[in-house]
Amino acid sequence: MTYSFLRLAAEALRGQTGWTPAWRDPEPKAEYDALVVGGGGHGLATAYYLAREHGITNVAVLEKGWIGSGNAGRNTTIIRSNYLLPGNEAFYEHSMKLWEGLEQDLNYNAMVSQRGVLNLVNSDAARDAAARRGNAMRLHGVDAELLDADGVRAMVPYLDFDNARFPIKGGLLQRRGGTARHDAVVWGFARAADRRGVDIVQNCEVTGIRVSNGRVMGVETTRGFIGAGKVGLAVAGNSSRLAGMAGMRLPIESHVLQAFVSEAIKPLIDCVITFGAGHFYISQSDKGGLVFGGDIDGYNSYAQRGGLPLVEDVMEAFMALLPLAGRLRVLRSWGGIMDMSMDGSPIIDRSPIEGLYLNTGWCYGGFKATPASGWCFAWTMAKDEAHPLNAAMRLDRFASGALIDEKGAGPYPNKH
């Protein structure tokens, strides 16, 4: 069923009785041409682009819980393409371009809002770094504007500009950045993939990967064995567990990242603001809540909840940036398990096992990548080779030395 204004009007007149489920709930078949493990944004986007771009429609997405129950449904929804390094920037810009046409493409309202992402700078050195990053973006044809303190003040006058420790000296603005509704992205890709024949199989946990003579044969699941010549893993924080089922160890640690939402207030923040002096980012949801977060807790974790020291750290940054935070109540906090890679950048690649493909290492920035990740992973699975956009996101870069380390932090996942 195609969604349109006409359909909406017709359903209003019929008492909303004609809507059908947005995707089917099929029993898994015994065999598919390709399987995607993980019903987050990346897995669903991969299945969609396999069908749309490569005509591979005999595909199932296997999800252990319900789709969007992982990080796709837990993130702070920021989308941007303000990366520094060549191996990353073209990829994230491709993602931004896909976001810009996504709703028409999927026939689904993903509430993509290009409200601008403003990265504040609090020192001269930070301004130099922002200028460098902005120039790198512009060399890739991406929009970036360096604002001085007055420029920032004109946009967001309520910040603590003259904070004694962290005076705000300016910012790097990407106007095309912004937010998208995370659940709607999941549902939109699921529905669009389903309409092209993809089976979305929920409550189906992969418990083993069958490999024979170095070739993948299919997966063991809680709903039986499912055969396929191609299996793509897009399981975010669970990547090491799945790779382990095929005897592989990955350059990945799993860490918890928390996020928070305040009580709803009148419209205040109409863009995304990030604090330069600490790790902190904030935007306002359409319901009025301030959505914000900071660093990962910093130790390996598979518990989808974090600790209080990090909560304190985030609230301190919030207060330093926006003293009005002191009058706000926090409604909820939650956590998700991040696939932190050894250089802070993702992996979209084949694996040493024929027919088994890896999509992992998203750290805390994979939501913005959702469309391009699916697009590139589908390409890699369909053609058995990387697209130029993900050519640098190789698994063997840790052996070859061609790392993509935006921060220059070294092989310490909790420092990226």
Add this chain to the structure above:
Amino acid sequence: MRIPCPHCGERGHEEFAYYGAADPRRPDADAPLEAWHDYVYLRDNPAGPHRELWQHVHGCRRWLEVTRDTRSHAIAAARDVAARGTA
């Protein structure tokens, strides 16, 4: 999460700095590249008991090997790294 330091007693984890997995052992200087790649980059990253290194930076400053379940954060053991020898 509270870590039982063998020297200082049970302390909040914010007093400690986290390093990562304790199991990877530094290869010999002339070990093949593959051994170094494993040591520097590859991790077991288990969902379950995990031996890991924490330094009690705001306490005795000793490095500890802590065995913690990464699903529940329950800590089964904590000892000074000196106690584990060089094996």
